[in-house]
Amino acid sequence: MLSETELQAWADDEFVVAHILSSHITEYTHLEECLAIGSFAQDELAHARSFYEYCGLRGRDLDRYIFLRTPDAFAVTPLATYQPGNFAELVVKQYLYEVLDRLRLDTAQKQATDALQTLLTTMRSEERMHYDHWIHWIRVLADSPARSRLESALEKVGAYCGLSNRSPAIWDAAWYQQAESELLAAGLRLGPPETGAEVAWQEPFATLIGRMQSIFREHPEVILG
Amino acid sequence: MSNQVFEVFVISRRGEPARHVGSVVAPDSVLALHQAKETYTRRMECVSLWVAPRSAITTFTQEEEILFKVAQAKGYRQAGYFTRHSEQTADQGSA
Numbered sequence: 664m665l666s667e668t669e670l671q672a673w674a675d676d677e678f679v680v681a682h683i684l685s686s687h688i689t690e691y692t693h694l695e696e697c698l699a700i701g702s703f704a705q706d707e708l709a710h711a712r713s714f715y716e717y718c719g720l721r722g723r724d725l726d727r728y729i730f731l732r733t734p735d736a737f738a739v740t741p742l743a744t745y746q747p748g749n750f751a752e753l754v755v756k757q758y759l760y761e762v763l764d765r766l767r768l769d770t771a772q773k774q775a776t777d778a779l780q781t782l783l784t785t786m787r788s789e790e791r792m793h794y795d796h797w798i799h800w801i802r803v804l805a806d807s808p809a810r811s812r813l814e815s816a817l818e819k820v821g822a823y824c825g826l827s828n829r830s831p832a833i834w835d836a837a838w839y840q841q842a843e844s845e846l847l848a849a850g851l852r853l854g855p856p857e858t859g860a861e862v863a864w865q866e867p868f869a870t871l872i873g874r875m876q877s878i879f880r881e882h883p884e885v886i887l888g
Numbered sequence: 889m890s891n892q893v894f895e896v897f898v899i900s901r902r903g904e905p906a907r908h909v910g911s912v913v914a915p916d917s918v919l920a921l922h923q924a925k926e927t928y929t930r931r932m933e934c935v936s937l938w939v940a941p942r943s944a945i946t947t948f949t950q951e952e953e954i955l956f957k958v959a960q961a962k963g964y965r966q967a968g969y970f971t972r973h974s975e976q977t978a979d980q981g982s983a
Binding site for chain 2: 693694695696699701702703726770796799800803849
């Protein structure tokens, strides 16, 4: 059975992914893509909230849990925290993240109780839409003049997540294998996981969280909505 | 990679006809479908969604819209119309 710690870690990832997606909601390729990504961000936010609520966090308690925790208390995967600098980087990050989410869902649905199954079934249909969207963008960009940007994005996102210097004990083989084979089918290379030191992703994440929490921290008593 | 306009059609319930709801701009039909789903169906009852490139749609021009002006009366489609019409015209002439 999934532990509360695992669910809260998953929730943290979903929340951070949603926050980063929605922070740049007017900056994507064109209006319709902005709307689609905004919709995906809302899905991720709802997944996060559902997991937090399943673990007993609600209302103001949940607000305080999200907006008063220190960055190092978030149990996030480095990939979730990556802040894309252009659309190609966003496509790569989101694609890799959705591969991870799909694998998490497969594992979770084998272990989950009835109460969680309903949530996971809804999540699966929404996450499937996300995955289909990002893998299609990978293929579209790979076959376009933007291919070189995609290749640069794979290197950059990979380096941030420590793809090129991650120890085998940390690396999830299933995730890597799936992403590698799908990217290879598009003529792209993910890069091998190698043993080495972890990349310092914590600092940019701390800046992101600090900015996100600043208003709540200044006025924690204010209730919005 | 260039964008195209795709017209979007929604089928709200099984058995109902597809209804035009708007358009999206996308690089290809798959992304158009995704964007149309997230733009037009988040709060709308929907069982299916179509997208079609506007360039693939054949239509009349604005100048040709006169072709849609329907005759007020279609008596001429009925048997005997011309005989009755000739008789009426003859009566009016002799009156």
